[in-house]
Amino acid sequence: MSAVQLEVLAPGAYASLQDGGRRGYRRIGVPWAGVLDTRLMRIANVLVGNAEGAPVIECFDGGLLLAARGGPLRLAVAGDAVLEIERGGERSALAPWRSLTLGDGELLRLRRMSGGRIAVVAVEGLVLTPVLGSVSTYARAGLGGLDGPLAGRALTTGMLLPAQAARADGERMLPLPPQVDEGPIRVVPGPQADHFSAAAFATLLGEEYRVSAEADRMGLRLEGPALEHAGAREIVSDATVPGAIQVPGNGQPIVLLADAQTAGGYPKIATVIGADLGRLAALRPGQVLRFATVTAGEGEHLARAAEAGTRALLAGVRPLAADGIDLAALQAANLVSGVVHALAAEYRPLTAAADQAAAPTPPEPR
Known part of the structure; x- marks a missing residue:
């Protein structure tokens, strides 16, 4: 067992070890x-100095509380958290999208999410044993996570995660x-597109759907206009x-996510492209979404574009x-917009031409 460990003081809404x-x-x-x-996994791992696919802690909303035990630990948080x-009893705010070092006994608290519902915490040198090639926790079958009697369980209060002591090099950040x-x-569309009427596709693409309270790692149940089957409601x-978007007999779609079953008897009207699956999974119950259709070839092109965008982020x-202040990032961003000239007769964005036109006419010399 590693002498340096990360203790889970509170797991929040749901936290688990994943890769x-x-x-x-x-x-x-x-x-x-x-x-x-x-x-998010790849960004967090690069920030902390791990390989992109190293194990991480995935959590939802807020409430996750972690403490370093036995020595300094380096962590990184990706997500709008x-x-x-907490150091020496003093609490201070900390920005996400960066790495940090927790000294022995110091605490990191994820209070809430300011956007989306998913955050990922990477731990430098997290030591875990793969099961079937992965440490990912799949609670329904008791796979992954920690070894022994805790195997296959989501994180709970008191769990200790073995890691390595933080290196001496500095912290990293993602500027933008x-x-x-x-x-x-x-x-x-598909793979069972022929099980639905033309009206069903028009409804799916033309109406809004809301994420229901039944949303977890297995899938999202959506609420909205019912999708009409063209025949049998099961296959x-x-x-x-x-x-995959399954449609049971009540016509309310279910979008499957990472922990979903491998086979099912509800027809599938369409499949969300890989480039959009992460942002779909981040939607909170009550949020509204719309769908748009693309071809399989367009989906592949969008996947390549998404990968290029991720690699550009990692390179940055x-x-x-x-x-703790990145002046280059601040100066590269448009921090202020919508500026108006107080002397202008009509408020409009301030430009050099508008500034000159709005300036008061100097008095004639006497």
């Missing part, structure tokens, strides 16, 4: 599991976090994948300045 997933076993009924948003660090895509969730069970990771 890229348990690939290659769906044919025998073992789901992928793994993080819901691989981009409101963080707090990923931009949130507010567009529709894109889908490829002979066949393969499913994360992103840089050392954190000693004072």
Whole structure:
């Protein structure tokens, strides 16, 4: 057992150990599991100095509280989280999208999410034993996570995660976090498109759906106009994948996520493309979404574009300045917009031409 450990003082709403997933076993009924948003995993790991696919803690909303035990530990948080660090009884706010070092006995608290519902915490040198090639926790089958009697369980109060002591090099940060895509969730029709009427597709693509309270790592149940079946409301069970949109007899769609079953008997009207699956999984209950259709070829192009965007983000990771302020990032961003000239007759954005036109006319000399 490692002398340096990370203690879970509170797991929050739901926290678990994940990585890229348990690939290659769906044919025998073992789901992928793994993080819901691989981009967050990769960013957090690069920030802390791990390999991109190293194990991480995935958590939802807020309430996660962690403490370093036995020595300094380096962590990094990816996601729009409101963080707090406690040192010597003093609490201070901390920005996400960066790494940090916790001294022995110091605490990191994820208070809440300011955007989305998923955050990922990477721990430098987290030591875990893979099961079927992955440490990902799949609680329904007791796979992954920690060894022994705690195997396959989500994180609980008192769990100790073995890691390595923090190195002496400095902290890192992501200067400009990923931009949130507010567009529709894109889908490829099928694989059981012929089980639905034309009206069902018009409804799926033309109406809004709301994420219900039944939303977890297995899937999202959506609420909205019912999707009309064109025949039998069930099929002979066949393969499913994360992103598949099943439609049970009540016509309310269910989008499958990482922990979903490997086969099912509800027809699937469409499948969410991989490039959009992470942001779909981050939607909170009550949030509204719309769908748009793309071809399989367009989905592949969007996947390549998303990967290029992620690699650009990772290439932008840089050392954190000693004072914690990245002036280059601040100066590269448009921090103020909508400025108006107080003397202008009509308020409008301030430009050099507008400034000159709005300036008062100097008095004539006497």
